[in-house]
Amino acid sequence: MSRMEDPDDDLKVTPPKTWATGVPAVTHAMQYSLSQTSPRRTALTLLNLNQGKGIDCPGCAWPDPKHRPMNEYCENGAKHINDEATTRRVTAEFFRQHPVSELDEKSDYWLNQQGRLTEPMVKRPDSDFYEPIDWDEALDLIAGELRALDSPNEALFYTSGRLNNEAAFLLQLFARAFGTNNLPDCSNMCHESSGFAMQETLGIGKGSVSLDDMHHSDLIFVIGQNPGTNHPRMLSALENTKRNGGEVVAVNPLPEAGLMRFKNPQKMRGVLGRGTEIADQFLQIRPGGDLALFKALNVLLLEAEDAAPGTVLDHEFIRAHTTGFEEFARQARELSWDDVLSATGLTRQEIEQVRDRVLASGSVIACWAMGLTQHKHGVATIREVINFLMLRGNIGKPGAGVCPVRGHSNVQGDRTMGVWEQMPQEFLDSLEHEFGFTPPTEHGWDSVDSIRAMLDGRARFFLGVAGNFVRATPDSEVTEKAMRQCRVTAHISTKLNRSHTVCGETALILPTLGRSDRDIQAGGEQFVTVEDSMSMVHASRGRLEPASDRLLSEVAILARLARRVLGDDPDIPWEGFEADYDTIRDRISRVVPDFEDFNARVADPGGFALPNPVNSGTYPTATGKAVFTCNEFESLEPGKGYLVLQSLRSHDQWNTIPYALNDRYRGIHNARRVVLVNPADLDELGIADQTEVDLVSVWHDGVERRAPGFRVIAYPAARGSAASYYPETNVLVPLDSVADTSNTPTSKGVLVRLEPAASAS
Ligand SMILES: Nc1nc2c(c(=O)[nH]1)N[C@H]1C(S)=C(S)[C@@H](COP(=O)(O)OP(=O)(O)OC[C@H]3O[C@@H](n4cnc5c(=O)[nH]c(N)nc54)[C@H](O)[C@@H]3O)O[C@H]1N2
Ligand SMILES: Nc1nc2c(c(=O)[nH]1)N[C@H]1C(S)=C(S)[C@@H](COP(=O)(O)OP(=O)(O)OC[C@H]3O[C@@H](n4cnc5c(=O)[nH]c(N)nc54)[C@H](O)[C@@H]3O)O[C@H]1N2
Ligand SMILES: [Mo]
Numbered sequence: 067m068s069r070m071e072d073p074d075d076d077l078k079v080t081p082p083k084t085w086a087t088g089v090p091a092v093t094h095a096m097q098y099s100l101s102q103t104s105p106r107r108t109a110l111t112l113l114n115l116n117q118g119k120g121i122d123c124p125g126c127a128w129p130d131p132k133h134r135p136m137n138e139y140c141e142n143g144a145k146h147i148n149d150e151a152t153t154r155r156v157t158a159e160f161f162r163q164h165p166v167s168e169l170d171e172k173s174d175y176w177l178n179q180q181g182r183l184t185e186p187m188v189k190r191p192d193s194d195f196y197e198p199i200d201w202d203e204a205l206d207l208i209a210g211e212l213r214a215l216d217s218p219n220e221a222l223f224y225t226s227g228r229l230n231n232e233a234a235f236l237l238q239l240f241a242r243a244f245g246t247n248n249l250p251d252c253s254n255m256c257h258e259s260s261g262f263a264m265q266e267t268l269g270i271g272k273g274s275v276s277l278d279d280m281h282h283s284d285l286i287f288v289i290g291q292n293p294g295t296n297h298p299r300m301l302s303a304l305e306n307t308k309r310n311g312g313e314v315v316a317v318n319p320l321p322e323a324g325l326m327r328f329k330n331p332q333k334m335r336g337v338l339g340r341g342t343e344i345a346d347q348f349l350q351i352r353p354g355g356d357l358a359l360f361k362a363l364n365v366l367l368l369e370a371e372d373a374a375p376g377t378v379l380d381h382e383f384i385r386a387h388t389t390g391f392e393e394f395a396r397q398a399r400e401l402s403w404d405d406v407l408s409a410t411g412l413t414r415q416e417i418e419q420v421r422d423r424v425l426a427s428g429s430v431i432a433c434w435a436m437g438l439t440q441h442k443h444g445v446a447t448i449r450e451v452i453n454f455l456m457l458r459g460n461i462g463k464p465g466a467g468v469c470p471v472r473g474h475s476n477v478q479g480d481r482t483m484g485v486w487e488q489m490p491q492e493f494l495d496s497l498e499h500e501f502g503f504t505p506p507t508e509h510g511w512d513s514v515d516s517i518r519a520m521l522d523g524r525a526r527f528f529l530g531v532a533g534n535f536v537r538a539t540p541d542s543e544v545t546e547k548a549m550r551q552c553r554v555t556a557h558i559s560t561k562l563n564r565s566h567t568v569c570g571e572t573a574l575i576l577p578t579l580g581r582s583d584r585d586i587q588a589g590g591e592q593f594v595t596v597e598d599s600m601s602m603v604h605a606s607r608g609r610l611e612p613a614s615d616r617l618l619s620e621v622a623i624l625a626r627l628a629r630r631v632l633g634d635d636p637d638i639p640w641e642g643f644e645a646d647y648d649t650i651r652d653r654i655s656r657v658v659p660d661f662e663d664f665n666a667r668v669a670d671p672g673g674f675a676l677p678n679p680v681n682s683g684t685y686p687t688a689t690g691k692a693v694f695t696c697n698e699f700e701s702l703e704p705g706k707g708y709l710v711l712q713s714l715r716s717h718d719q720w721n722t723i724p725y726a727l728n729d730r731y732r733g734i735h736n737a738r739r740v741v742l743v744n745p746a747d748l749d750e751l752g753i754a755d756q757t758e759v760d761l762v763s764v765w766h767d768g769v770e771r772r773a774p775g776f777r778v779i780a781y782p783a784a785r786g787s788a789a790s791y792y793p794e795t796n797v798l799v800p801l802d803s804v805a806d807t808s809n810t811p812t813s814k815g816v817l818v819r820l821e822p823a824a825s826a827s
Contacts, residue, residue, distance in 0.1 A: 181561070243503050262445045304344055353815055442806060528552050537565070
C-alpha cells in the first residue's frame with residue numbers, strides 16, 4: 067500500500083492534561099465548525115442539537131437529561147454535526163479529476179475533508195473513475211446484481227449505528243424478505259461482548275440504569291472507557307454523582323484526562339474553578355487485567371462475608387434471583403494472588419481499598435466500553451463484572467446496575483429493530499406474522515465472518531448502509547483484498563471514505579441525507595427516531611437545507627431498492643413506507659416488543675423509555691434466574707521485548723475519520739502515527755523517546771503484519787502496554803484474533819514488537 071499519510075513533521079508533545087471539557091473545549095468545537103460551514107448553519111445545528119423538537123446528536127449514544135439546560139451538547143458532538151453540516155461538496159467534477167486509484171492514495175482525513183457527497187456515482191468494471199448515474203439506473207443495476215446471485219446468502223448488508231430506526235427496520239426487512247440473515251454491523255466490533263455476557267447471565271441485551279440511577283449511585287466504576295473524549299456528556303452525570311456524595315473508581319491503563327477532573331463549561335464554577343475531581347481512585351490496570359481484578363474483588367467480598375457472616379452478601383437477592391452461586395463461590399476461592407498481581411499490575415492494597423469502598427456502598431453501577439469488549443476474554447470479563455454486582459444485589463435497584471456505554475448514537479436502536487445476524491426466533495416469527503413471508507432461520511455472517519466469506523468467494527455482493535467497513539474492520543490488508551474481490555460494492559453514505567476507494571469490480575456511491583438535513587417526502591416533512599444507551603426512544607428532525615437536491619433519504623433508497631428486487635407486494639408496501647414514515651412505525655409497533663402505540667408515544671418531545679425486565683425483578687434467561695458464572699483468566703503476558711498494543715480513539719476523530727491531527731488531552735499535536743509507551747519500558751527496550759519505529763504484530767499464523775513509521779512517545783501508560791490510534795493500526799489486528807463467543811476483533815490486545823523504522827535512515 068502506498069497510501070499518503072498526513073504529514074507529521076510538526077509533531078509536538080505537551081504533558082497530558084489532567085482535566086477535561088472546559089472553555090477551550092468549546093472554542094475548539096467552534097473552530098472546527100466554522101472551518102466546515104457558515105456561522106448561520108453552525109448556529110442552526112447547534113441550537114437544535116438535543117432539543118425537544120430538534121436533531122438528536124449524531125455523536126455518541128449517551129442520553130440527554132429530561133430537563134436539559136439550553137444547548138446541552140459537547141465539543142465533540144458539535145464537531146461531529148458540523149462535519150456533516152459542512153458546506154464543502156464532492157461533485158461529479160471532483161470524480162472526473164480524481165481517478166479511484168488516486169483517491170485510494172489519499173489519507174482518511176483528506177477524503178473526509180472533501181465534503182458531502184452530492185450525487186449517485188458508479189465505477190464500472192475496468193474503469194478507474196466514478197461517473198454520474200441516475201438514481202433509477204443505479205438502483206436497477208444493484209437490483210439486477212442481487213437477483214443474479216446464486217443464493218441470497220452471497221449478499222452482505224452491513225450497517226453502522228448511525229442509521230435511524232425506520233431505515234434500520236426496512237434494511238433488515240429487505241434482507242430477510244430477500245432471503246438472508248447476513249446483517250453484519252458495527253456492533254460486531256463494538257459492544258457484542260457485552261450483549262453475549264448480559265444475555266447469558268441476566269437475560270437482557272441492554273444496560274439497566276437510567277441517568278437518575280447514575281446521579282444517585284453510591285459508587286460508579288468507569289472501566290475501559292474514555293468519557294472525556296468519547297462520551298463527554300457523561301462527565302455531567304458523574305459530576306452529579308459526586309455532588310450527591312457518590313464515589314467514582316476508574317480502571318484504565320491510561321490516566322485519561324476526563325477520568326481525573328471535569329470542568330463543566332456550562333457553569334461559572336466550571337469555567338473559572340479547578341472543576342470537579344472525578345475519580346476517587348484510579349486503578350492503572352494492565353491491558354486485559356480486568357477479569358483478574360474482578361475475580362480478586364469477588365474473593366475479597368466472599369472473605370469479608372466469612373469474617374462477618376450475613377453482613378456483606380445480599381443473600382436474599384442471591385437466593386430469590388440467581389442460580390450457580392455455590393459453584394461460582396467454590397471456584398472463586400481457588401484464586402492465586404500472584405497471578406492477579408501480575409495480570410493487573412496493581413498492588414493487593416489497591417484492590418483491598420476498592421473492596422472497602424464497595425463495602426461502604428449501598429448501590430454500585432459498572433460502566434464500561436471498548437477497554438473490556440475488545441479483548442479475547444471480553445465476554446468472560448463482563449460476566450465477572452456481573453458476578454461482582456450480583457454478590458451485593460446491585461442489579462435492578464435504584465442507583466445500581468449494568469451500564470455498557472454505547473458508541474454510535476443509534477447502535478442500540480438498530481439492534482432493537484432487528485439488525486443482527488442472529489435475531490431470536492420470536493422476532494422472525496413476528497416478521498412472518500406481520501408481512502406474510504417466512505424469514506430465513508439460519509444465522510447470517512457477522513463482520514469477521516463476512517470478510518472470510520468475501521475472501522473465499524462465498525459472498526460477492528456488499529451493501530454498506532452508513533459506516534466505513536474497510537477501515538472499521540481488522541487486518542486491513544486482508545480485508546481490502548476481500549472487498550476488492552466482490553462483484554459489487556455499494557455504499558449509502560454522507561461523506562467520502564476508504565470504503566469508496568477500496569471497492570468491488572462495480573462500485574456505487576449512493577449519497578444520502580444526514581441527520582441534520584430536512585427530509586421531505588410525498589407525505590410531507592418526516593422525522594426519524596433513535597434509541598440511546600439508556601433505552602430512551604425519541605424523535606430527531608433535520609433542519610438544514612440538504613447538501614444537494616439529488617440526495618435521497620436512507621428510507622427512500624432502501625424502499626426503492628427493495629421494491630425493485632422483490633417486486634410489488636401488497637403485504638410490504640415499500641412505496642407507502644417511503645412516502646410516510648409513520649407507516650413504518652406502525653409496523654414496528656406490531657413487530658418489535660415494547661413499541662406499542664409507537665407514533666403516539668414518540669410525539670412526546672422527551673420520548674419514552676423501553677422497559678428493562680431486570681428492573682422489575684424478571685430475568686428472562688432459560689431458567690428465569692440470573693446466572694453466576696465461573697470465568698478463568700490468563701494473563702496477557704507480553705514476554706521480553708514485546709508490548710500489548712491497544713488501538714483507540716484520539717480526541718479529534720470520529721471512529722474511522724480523523725477530524726484533525728491532534729489529541730489535545732493526551733498532549734499530542736499535529737500527528738497520528740504515534741505510539742504511547744511507558745518510559746520504563748522504553749528504557750528496557752533501549753528505545754529513545756521520539757524514535758521512529760515500525761509496529762510489528764505477532765500472531766501464530768506466522769504472517770508478518772507491519773504498520774510502518776510510528777513515532778514513540780514516552781507516556782504514563784501501564785507497564786508493558788502501548789497505545790496507538792485506530793484505524794491506522796487495524797492492519798496489525800489478525801482477522802482470527804477475536805474475543806471468545808462474541809467474535810469481536812481484539813483491537814485492545816495485540817502483541818507487538820517495536821522495530822527501528824525500515825524507512826529511517
Ligand atoms: N469523539 C468521539 N466520540 C465517540 C467515538 C469517536 O470515535 N469519537 N466513537 C463512538 C463509539 S462507536 C464507541 S464504541 C465509543 C468508544 O468509547 P471508548 O471505549 O471510550 O473508546 P476508545 O478510544 O476505544 O477507548 C477505550 C478506553 O479503554 C481503555 N482500555 C484499553 N484497554 C483496556 C483494558 O484492558 N482494560 C481497561 N480497564 N481499559 C482499557 C483505553 O485506555 C481507553 O481509555 O465512543 C463513541 N464516541
Ligand atoms: N482497531 C480498532 N478497530 C475498531 C475499533 C477500535 O477501537 N479499534 N472500534 C470499533 C467500533 S467500536 C466501531 S463502532 C466501528 C465503527 O465502524 P463504522 O460505524 O463502520 O465507521 P464510522 O467511522 O463511524 O463510519 C463513518 C462513515 O459513515 C458515513 N455516515 C456518517 N453519517 C451517516 C449517516 O447519517 N448516514 C449514512 N448513510 N452514512 C453516514 C460517512 O460516510 C462516514 O464516512 O469500528 C470498530 N473498529
Ligand atoms: Mo462502537
